[in-house]
Amino acid sequence: MFEVNNISMIYDMDTDEKMYALGGFDLSLPDKGLVGISGPSGSGKSTLMYCLSTLKKPTEGSVRYNGIEITEIPDRERETLRRKEFGFVFQKHYLVPYMSALDNILVAASDSGKETVEKAKELLKTMGLKERDFRKKPAKLSGGQCQRAAIARALINDPKVIFADEPTASLDHENAFNIMKILKEYSKERLVIVVTHDRTVLTDVDIMIEMWDGKISNISGQDR
Ligand SMILES: Nc1ncnc2c1ncn2[C@@H]1O[C@H](COP(=O)(O)OP(=O)(O)O)[C@@H](O)[C@H]1O
Numbered sequence: 725m726f727e728v729n730n731i732s733m734i735y736d737m738d739t740d741e742k743m744y745a746l747g748g749f750d751l752s753l754p755d756k757g758l759v760g761i762s763g764p765s766g767s768g769k770s771t772l773m774y775c776l777s778t779l780k781k782p783t784e785g786s787v788r789y790n791g792i793e794i795t796e797i798p799d800r801e802r803e804t805l806r807r808k809e810f811g812f813v814f815q816k817h818y819l820v821p822y823m824s825a826l827d828n829i830l831v832a833a834s835d836s837g838k839e840t841v842e843k844a845k846e847l848l849k850t851m852g853l854k855e856r857d858f859r860k861k862p863a864k865l866s867g868g869q870c871q872r873a874a875i876a877r878a879l880i881n882d883p884k885v886i887f888a889d890e891p892t893a894s895l896d897h898e899n900a901f902n903i904m905k906i907l908k909e910y911s912k913e914r915l916v917i918v919v920t921h922d923r924t925v926l927t928d929v930d931i932m933i934e935m936w937d938g939k940i941s942n943i944s945g946q947d948r
């Protein structure tokens with residue numbers, strides 16, 4: 725699904741000292757499965773994820789998604805690709821504070837109508853939220869509930885790829901475990917990429933990518 729070649733990323737181009745957030749490497753990822761990207765803070769995990777998901781453009785190198793060179797397509801096409809095929813989960817849930825949990829899902833949906841409302845409710849239910857919580861605003865929900873609603877929002881358009889950047893970092897262990905279980909389940913049919921500095925949440929990944937100083941220091945599970 726992804727073919728990355730010789731990817732590098734330099735942030736501060738105008739300073740003398742070039743800082744490579746990504747230091748030139750290749751990577752190939754399959755159509756489905758749970759991919760963990762781990763490594764210390766500053767090792768380039770988020771940068772790699774943003775380059776894969778078109779949120780950032782690498783300084784050099786190629787990123788192909790199903791054969792499309794996504795570093796070269798126009799912004800409009802990139803936006804369409806993100807909207808239609810990708811789902812995002814971040815450390816913060818970024819739910820709209822004045823909207824209910826349910827409306828937060830619906831506002832992200834590409835379709836509207838009764839079926840979509842049913843689907844959003846079904847997703848919230850799968851995420852472990854109770855009917856009585858659907859109409860609550862984020863302030864009335866727990867951190868774990870908000871994050872699960874954010875995952876429901878990421879899933880509403882059946883994305884082919886889920887990008888999750890530190891999705892469990894603001895959660896206690898039990899909630900973190902539940903989020904990972906949900907992502908694992910989704911990865912049986914689709915590709916799920918989870919970036920985290922906390923390796924303890926990546927117990928059940930299909931591919932494990934370890935990053936160090938802008939490079940992949942180890943990758944395991946790829947040829948199973
Ligand atoms: N927008 C930015 N501008 C300048 N430097 C950045 C920016 N984002 C990240 N960096 C630098 O790039 C390196 C990799 O960052 P990042 O990908 O966020 O790492 P990680 O997600 O592993 O913590 C770090 O040294 C970081 O300081």
Ligand SMILES: [Mg+2]
Nearest residue numbers: 769770771889
């Ligand atoms: Mg990061």
